Structure formats: C-alpha cells, structure tokens
Amino acid sequence: MKKPLVGAFAAALLLAGAGAAPAVAQADAAGTPGKAAPGKAATGSELGAGLDQLLGKAKKKPKAVDFAGTVALSNCSGSVVRTPDAEPGDPALVMSNGHCLDGGMPGPGEVLVDQPSSRTFDLLDASGAEVGTLKASKLAYGTMTDTDVSLYELTDTYEQIESDYGIKALELNAERPTAGTAITVVSGYWKKTYSCDIDGFVHTLKEGDWTWKDSVRYTDACKTIGGTSGSPVVDDATGKVVAVNNTGNESGEECTVNNPCEVDENGKVTVRQGINYGQQTYQMVPCVGTGSKIDLDAEGCGLPKPGAGK
16 A cells, blocks of 8 residues: 555655656657658648648647646545536545545455544645645545545535635546556645556455455556555546556565555466556446435445445
C-alpha cells in the first residue's frame, strides 16, 4: 500500500519541495499524416487528405490532466467523483482508498457502509491550489476486500461545489479500461502527477492479509510514493476516472505489506519490484443510485457486500 504519511516526516518533505509542479499528460502522436510515397511528389488530393488528418488529430488532442476536483486528505489523496447519471443536487462523493480511512484499515472481509464521519478534505483547483474545505456527512462505503476504496458522502451537493468554487467533479468511467491506455495518477496530497500507461491487469494482487481482484498494473514510468494512495487514475484521452491508485512493490519482497505480488489464474506468483498498481472503478458505477446512495444490490454492482470475504 502507498501507506499514509503523517507527522513531522511528511511536513519536512513538503518543506523540502516534495510537491513538484504538475506534469503535463502526453498526447498520442502515432503515425505521420499525409506522407507521400518515397521519390514521389504529393498530389493536391494527398496534401488535402493529410491536412484533414492533421486537423482531425488536433481536434482529438486530449486536454492536459490537472488537479481540479482532486482533494488532499490528512494522510492520503482523493477526488470528488460522480457517476454519469448523477444529478447536480445529489450529495457529492469523495473517493479514496479503504486503507486511508481515519478509523484504521478494514480487515480482510470487512465492508463498512453508512458509518458516521465528519472528515474534512482540502479541495484543489486546476493549478493545485487549495480553494476550500469540504466536509463528510458520513462514510458511505469502505473496504479493502477485492478492491481498496472508500466513498465519503459530503455535506455539499455537486452544484454547491461548482457554484462556490467553480470546480466540477471528476466523472467515473462506466466502461472497463484497456491495456495501453495513457493515464495520469493525480495526487492531491503531494500536488504532483504521474503519467504512464496501463501495462495490463492482474488476476489477483496479494499484499499481506489482503487480496484485490483484476487490479490495474502501470508501466514503470508511474513511480508513485507514499501519500499518493487514493489518487484518481485518469484516462488522458477522456478525462474520466478509470481506477484509484493504491499500492506498489517497494523492496522486492513477496506478498508482504508494501510489497504486493501478482497471482495468476493457475496460482503462479510474480513479483515486480518498483511496479505500482491501482484498483478499477467502473464496477462501482452501478452501485451509486439516486441521491448518491450506495445500493450494493443494484444490477451490475461489483462492490463486495458486508461479510463477502468471510
């Protein structure tokens, strides 16, 4: 787990400049539009087609991923998120990791639903500046079983946050991501971004007493650190959230805390030191109903219910 950072150590790192300037997401530039055959001058139609293709690429160029809508927790990162069907008047939700809960990490098989909470979150704008403080009305959902996620219901609605701060929630993608997708991990805690691709998916990711299913494995360019736990993983092309950042193998140990291992369908164990992971979020979308209420019995909901791991 990208374990929470607290106390003087985190403060010292911040003073030393650990919160780096935002990185800019890299646009895909595959291919060379309008290239004529070798030794042959391009015709007018070829030049026109090349220009059309170039303009098409320019139109599709993704917007650089920024910090708007992300939050800093006392020990982790997070983001204000919404489903595609959320209404402006619905209570807003903040997503982070289950292992970032202020009450401590849930045990294997433990699922928390509708628990009292008055936790606060520092809301960031596009540049990473703190623009306000959001407050939870409750912990709507939290677990470290099959996934590693927490959802806090806020006292403010989506439209109130947009009206007060000019910031929209990040949208959860209802579709499963694919390997090769360019992504950015956006840490509100460090005010730092990490850009890489989805390298693949892990059948079972095991760390200490916990196991997670169908985890996202990043390419090695995303060298996330402690405090990035709970960061949204954003698809660069769509700007939508496809996962929540949660762990990485730090020292090459096998299946220990802070050193997760991959287990395939046949039980083969693989250790990838220095590689980091996130948990997919598309399966959460059907679980969020009218008024931001969590319905674990909803059709298509992929979140575990209380007692699921027992």
